[in-house]
Amino acid sequence: MKPKHSLPTPSQEAQLHSEKLSQRIQQQLKRKGRLTFAEFMQMVLYTPNLGYYANSLPKIGAHGDFITAPEISPLFSQCVARQAIQVLKTLEHPSLVEFGAGRGVMAKNILLELDAQEQAIEHYYILELSADLQQVQKETLQTLPAHLFEKVVWLNSLPEEPLEAVFIANEVLDAMPVERLKLEPQQTSQAMVIYNETKQQFEWDYIPITDRLLQRFSNGILNFIGNPSPDGYETEINLNIRPWLKSVFEAMDKGLLLLIDYGYSRKEYYQPARVMGTLRCHYQHLAHSNPFFYPGLQDITAHVDFTAVAESGFDVGFKIAGFSTQAHFLMSSGLLELSTTQSDDITESLKIAQQIKTLTLPDEMGETFKVIALTKKTDIPLMGFQLRDLRHQL
Template sequence: MRFTDRLPTPPAEALAHSEQLAQRIRAAITTNDGSIPFREFMRMALYEPGLGYYVAGLRKIGKEGDFITAPEISPLFSQCLANQCAQVLAELGGGDMLELGAGSGVMAADMLLRLETLGCLPAHYWILDLSPELRDRQRQTLQATAPHLLARVEWLDTLPAEPIRGVIIGNEVLDAMPVELFTLVNGARVIRQVEMQGAGFGLTAVAGGTYTSEYNPALPGWMRSMADTLETGVMILIDYGYEQKDYYHPDRSQGTLICHYQHRVHDNPLLWPGLQDITASVDFTAVAEAGVDAGLELAGYATQAAFLASSGLEELFLAALEANPANQYPLAQQVRTLSLPSEMGERFKVIALSKGFTPGLVGFRLADQRHRL
């Protein structure tokens, strides 16, 4: 992806779809005396029933979509994650798994196949995903690559009714949660509002602002629901972000909001609602604090590179190379993308929160940076 101001114009059908959502947002603005918090705009743009980016059936992930995630880059990523899950399931004497937002289903398929090889398959593999289009893709992926394991997979509309023993997984889930946008004025937060400006939308003006950023107001409640869902085991979250001191560093004075449209990255979240992804980097200190406040234990924190190295990346790479020596170059490229600081290795972090599970996690044996939080 590249950061750019030059974006391809969406086709007429897509623009018509966006206009439907824009009309709904305008109605919300009118009802709310002329403006709505940015958090509400982001929620509608991403999740408004039938029209939001994540729920309206648009192609999002992969070459034909807007962005590519780590499981799409290489099965090695999911296999490393499966190694960590296998340790938890083995220590518990079996259990279940819940994946939050399973994307194209590639990670679920690759993890289940690796867990089968390790003799640590979960009794149930639940997927909580609100996108009908992605659910269909997930079924197709699993049917094509792991049909014999499909019977273990069940799709949910809400969190499981009963707490689970096992592992909760979320890859690039937190960054898609709506955030509150604020500007500091004389040391006080001023919550930014979205208003109608001409045919589009704009942010209400703030005089004297010195710094703009975001925070996730839903995080404490979301973490409490995760803690209630986990009876015993570990939750593992992978995303891009920073520790709090770096998140709100003066050099990052324009915040972290970015948008993805057809593999181009830009910084206008108010453009074409419903057609583009809107994300904010994750404040991992806030994640850790919300988890502890919800009754979970902070069980590990590391860069993606360190977590993958601890979880057997080198061994998995060598095994894949031995199985198909002709794949040496693409495999090496995949490892570089997942691990190099200039790629995903340092920008992405892995955080683990546990409940009633005390063994040290293998994914953090080489480098555990909990002290940085």
Template sequence: MQKVASLPLPPQDAQDASNALAVCIGDAIDASGGWIGFDRYMSMALYAPRLGYYSGGAAKFGRDARDGSDFITAPELTPFFARTLAREFAPLLAAGLPAVMEFGAGTGRLAADLLLALETEGALPARYEIVELSGELRERQRRTLADRAPHLADRVIWHDTLPERFEGVIVGNEVLDAMPVRLFAREGGRWHERGVRREGTTGFAFQDRVLADDEVPAALLAMPGDHDVVTETHAEAEGFVRAVGAMLARGVAFFIDYGFPASEYYHPQRAGGTLMCHYRHHAHPDPFLYPGLQDITAHVNFTGIAEAAVESGLNVEGFCSQARYLMNAGITELLMTLDPSDVRAFLPAANAVQKLLSEAEMGELFKVIALSRNADTIENFSLAGFQRGDRTYTL
């Protein structure tokens, strides 16, 4: 197993699991004639049963490398994230939407904190539904709920797949970025699909295949210029949004993730694409390092997400930066419920909120998009988070 100098070496049992996954991926490559698309590689690396990053036992979410985690998300950073979302969700639930559904619930921290905050708002949903494929993460979510909100845990139910019909509020925080992407490279004016071949016994390398003109995705044909570029397309995330659209009978879906509208995503200056990996709180560009032990992500093309939503009959209710959304929805007012003179309590909370809002941290790179169906039947429907700074016009 290759090791990068700046990254810690995994323990032996983790290396063994990674090597076992590498064998499975190698077998898939052999069975496909020596080459697979990057989307298939990414799918196996993240979701292969028992061995993939999200289906195995890695810690994933946490504050730093000392707890064995690879990255931190907004719900883990501060409860004020969930409390702010609860202020937006509460009027929708009070108006008759019966349930909340979460995708990618991670440790269960957002679920627990949302339920507690909605209880405070007097707007507890009848059900809190979590769509989760990973058995290991389900157990972690159950433990978190039992620890943080034991009196509300019986409201939570889990699904392996999307139900046929749902009415309520949907939330997905950092879900779309973890869905497999296809990689493409334009070199000398010709488009190639960048796939994966074997390199040695358990290693892998990129290999490009020339595409015929009618094989080039429409999003790439619209890319300005003729410069050399590597980039991604997001068929799986867009298909997921269409499936959500087919499921949602009435309500609003909120997706929070890092990304851009297409004009920025495919801007000529972004010539290297957005693929990124995370291992022990180190970001690096090598998706073939430690298969199954590291996260692999790509930024979200929110224009594609919005178009997929509209195709499935949803309305785009708003799109803006995370900072603008959270401030509109009242995060600073919530923070000021703490006593600023209590420095030990106030300063850590303020610092965490600042990370959510700062342009240098998560505030600008992360975006919020809201999608709805039959919102006109929800009494006094409005979304405070998009009252100022809405960028739907950029999609």
């Protein structure tokens, strides 16, 4: 489809790449008639070699579409490492598992911090589906001392034998496919995706909700927002959270699952004023709301309902061990102490101060991003939630 005027036009090569994926989606639509938005999102993000997270186009950093906390400052990963160490010390066969490790920057800095703190681990597993990203991660991590690099093991799926480990997922939940709902005074609808042959573009198509789970969910939203306005109320639901957490629980013998992402508790997520939901697309560091813009070339995300994470985690067997803002988690995990040991150079110190502001200020990443801890057979007060634990808000 034609891009919005405010968004840069992709290169000819990128457009051809997107066209291949679009044709693949159109073939699926010819078979099924229409796709749920979650099915469409799954295809545009994860189709092998073509989907956004499965292709070789740059994603993170100045030449990509977004920036992540580990890329902003090594202090972020060092704080995560310190929280991990507290749990790793209690494990007989300690390992770490990172989901979707980006360019490998967080893995590198965590391994260096573990080494500095003399915390031994058996393995640092990286669960990465993209072969291109695996290669980028290897290039990043090969700069480590050999005794650290040899700890790294790449996986394509969760290990079959349960591990004693700390599992880390930074900005993983927001990239899971979501269903889109529209609530109106007289009806509730599920957003589907169709292809308009005349206009040569993908479009929304709304049908009455028939799925029992989605209907129950939409009824629950109405309890928060009351009667929707005639213009309707659009929002998302992530039906993948519970099965994903169940698979992680089964892959963990004992340990901690640390989830870091942007989102809200349910009461805040489904505010009456949030009429357009939280679906966001990112292309060359510009945020917009059109998920049909050049499929495969942009990131598509939705904020996380952390109440759903807590409920699903509890249902599958986890203990909810902590919930806080990213700012308070980092402060509790020694951010300021770590920052004072970084450099005596004034220019470098100013740079570090700016990084800390980006990670912690409310109008930056500090409050939009949350951290939730789920544990199994581990019952210790976690350091990252000592300053402020918001579990009561879930």
